[in-house]
Every structure is written in structure tokens, then in C-alpha cells.
Amino acid sequence: MKNITFKRSHKLYFNLALSIGFALVILVFRMKLTHSYFYLFLVWNLFLAGIPYLITQLLQLSQQLRSIKIVAFLGFISWLLFLPNSPYIITDLVHLTIDYSNLMWLDLFLVFVFAFNGLLLGLLSMLDMFSIISERYGKTVAKYTLFKVCLLSGYGIYLGRFLRFNSWDITTKPGTLFLQILESAKEPKVWLITFAFGGFLWILFSVLQSVMQLQQTELRIRN
DSSP, X not given: OHHHHHHHHHHHHHHHHHHHHHHHHHHHHHHHHHOOOGGGHHHHHHHHHHHHHHHHHHHHXXXXXXXXXXXXXXXXXXXXXXXXXXXXXXXGXXXXXXXXXXXXXXXXXXXXXXXXXXXXXXXXHHHHHHHHHHHHHOHHHHHHHHHHHHHHHHHHHHHHHTSOOOTTHHHHSHHHHHHXXXXXXXXXXXXXXXXXXXXXXXXXXXXXXXXXXXXHHHHHHHO
16 A cells, blocks of 8 residues: 555656646747746746645655644644745736737746646645644544635735735734734725635635545555
8 A cells, every 4th residue: 555655646746747847848938939038937936836735745754743743833834824825826817918928828828837737736735734634633623724724825815916925924024914914804805805716725625635535435445
């Protein structure tokens, strides 16, 4: 069983690398074709979107790290702060404009591919975190925790796209961030974005989790 899990993990890493590599190739092709580096920021955004998956993979692969409560707690907080970067990359569609290229179809495809990879990395990290929380506190706690995380991520998208805050601003600009959060609670747009993106993220996570559980059930039956 461990060998099967090991092979499946490596296959997943390979396919993720292939998908991300494909996105980078499309970006390079676009830069060569248009002689413009405008969409180079997508690489940085995808890197930020991958940090939550890196955190949960480290926790998943190390029982020792998970067993140290302070490390597990800091890992969860770090993961929570960076997770909104995953669905946030969808909002990069706002940069689609004829002012930067007359190849709108290519730009649309480029942003979609990067957004897909960012969202996928975030969803995979959520699966990891669900497993980690379930191991310690049970599946019910994990389910409600992830639901709240999705809503927080939805709000995080608002903070990033409209108020232009970054994940690390909680340490560099805590006062300004806190005041802006209090002020934003009065705007209906904030709640709409929070529930729209948060709800969508929760639905995608639930679908992916159902598929994974179905595959695991089929695997157990075969063995």
C-alpha cells in the first residue's frame, strides 16, 4: 500500500510539473510573439499560489513536524495567510485588455492556464490540510474548518485585489490592515465577493474530495 501511495505521489508531482511547465511555455511563446513582458507577473502569482501546497506537503510528509504543536500551528497560520493567493490568480483576468495585445484569445488562454494551475495547487493543499486536521481532531472539525477557511480566502481575495494587501502585510502593516478590515465590513461588495469566491472554492474542494474518496474506495476494493 505504501508503494502504491509513493508511486501515486510521484505521478502527481510529475503531472503538476508538466502542467506548470506548459503554462511557462505558453508565456514564453506569448513574449516572443508580442515582444512584451506584461504577463510576467503571472509567474510570481503562481509561485505565491504554490506556497500553501508546499507547506501542507511538508507537514504531510513529516510525522515529526505534525506532532510538534507549535510547528503545526505556525504551519496552519502560514498556510491560511497564503491560501487566498490560489483563487486570487483567477482575478488576473482583469488584466485582459486590447491595450497590451491584439491577441486577446492568446492572453485569455494564458491567464486561464495560470489560474487553473494556481487553483489546483490550492485545492490540493486543502486536501492535505483536511487530512492533517482530521488526523488530530476528526473529520467533522476538519470539514467545518475548511469551510470557514474558504470564506476567509474569499475575503482575502477582496483584500488583495481591491485593497492591494499582500499575505505578509499582516506582519508589516498590521495596524493599517486591521483598520481597512473594519472599514470594509460596511460595504456590500465585500460580502458578495467573500461569499462568491469562498462558496465557489468550497464547491470545488468538495467535488475534488468526492472524486479522491471514490478513487480510494475503488483502490481498497481492488486490493
